[in-house]
Amino acid sequence: MSAQPMTPAFVIHTRPYRETSLLVQLFTFEAGKVSVVARGARAKRSRLKGILQPGVPLLVELSGKGSLLNLKQAEASSLAFPLFGEHLYSALYLNELLYHLLDENTAYPCLYQKYQQSLVALAKQQPLEVCLREFELSLLTELGFALSEPERLAEGQHYQYRLDQGFISSAQLANASFSREDILMLLSFDETNAAHLVCAKRFCRIAIAQLLNGRELTSRALFKQIKVTNRTVK
Structure with a gap:
């Protein structure tokens, strides 16, 4: 991949690389998810030190070929989204997905x-x-698993x-089964309807669990932890 113009992007994952660099997973508007090396990003005087963080809208310039690209340049296109508590953990959940x-x-x-609209919300x-629920349903559709009515x-x-x-x-009623009424609710999903939201949450949990194939998400553990903490405080 040769040098490209700057493109909108968000950081969804980072980890240290060598002494002063980072391996970064970006979600970009033009190329989707890409892996990049941010050389020197952890150095004390690096201009990248404060901006390669989740929730910061970026403009990035990438270069190189293959599956691992080089981050040539990055700048914040606006202030970071202010995310706290459960809303922060929800953003981390979106990033993990x-x-x-x-x-x-x-x-x-x-x-x-x-994704950008979800961060704003x-x-x-x-x-x-x-x-x-809106993000999960959009994600499933983009991955090719849009809801469709059985014959x-x-x-x-x-x-x-x-x-x-x-x-x-299904021959038997189970927690993972859906009735005709459930499926019709999912097909006509209305985010203002509490019953629709409950049904959509159950459906998304089942579908995403199959996609994750047993992989645990850190954000869910954080959700559980904050709920336990809140109950203890009360």
Whole structure:
């Protein structure tokens, strides 16, 4: 990949590399998820030291070829989104989903815009359930798992969801099954309807768990920790 003009991006993951550098996963508007080396980013006088952080809107210039690129230049395009408490952990959750589930070097322009809108909503401390469900449903659609109605949606029948098959008939009622009414709610999802949000949360948990294939998310552990802390304080 030759040198490119500066493109909008967000940091979704970093880790130390050699003595003073960082390996950074960026979510960019033009190329999707990319891996880059930010040379000298951890040096004391590095101009990158304060901006290669999640929640900071960036403009970046990348160069190189192959799966690991070089970060030639990065600048903040605006102030970092102010994220605190559960809203911060929710942003980390979005980052983990992007980090683990997106293909590298594949553009997702609609998902990028939804991600940016989600960060704005989280920074404004809008309802978490609405923000998370809308993003999760958008992510599943972008990954090719958009909701579709089964050929025969029967009253009284229960359905399981499988990524490779969609909704399939189930012989038994279980926590992971969906009724006809559930599926119709998902197909007509209304973020202002509490029942729709509950149903969408259950569906997204099931679908994303299949995508993660047993991988644990750090953000979920943080959510549990803050809930325990809040109960203790009260």
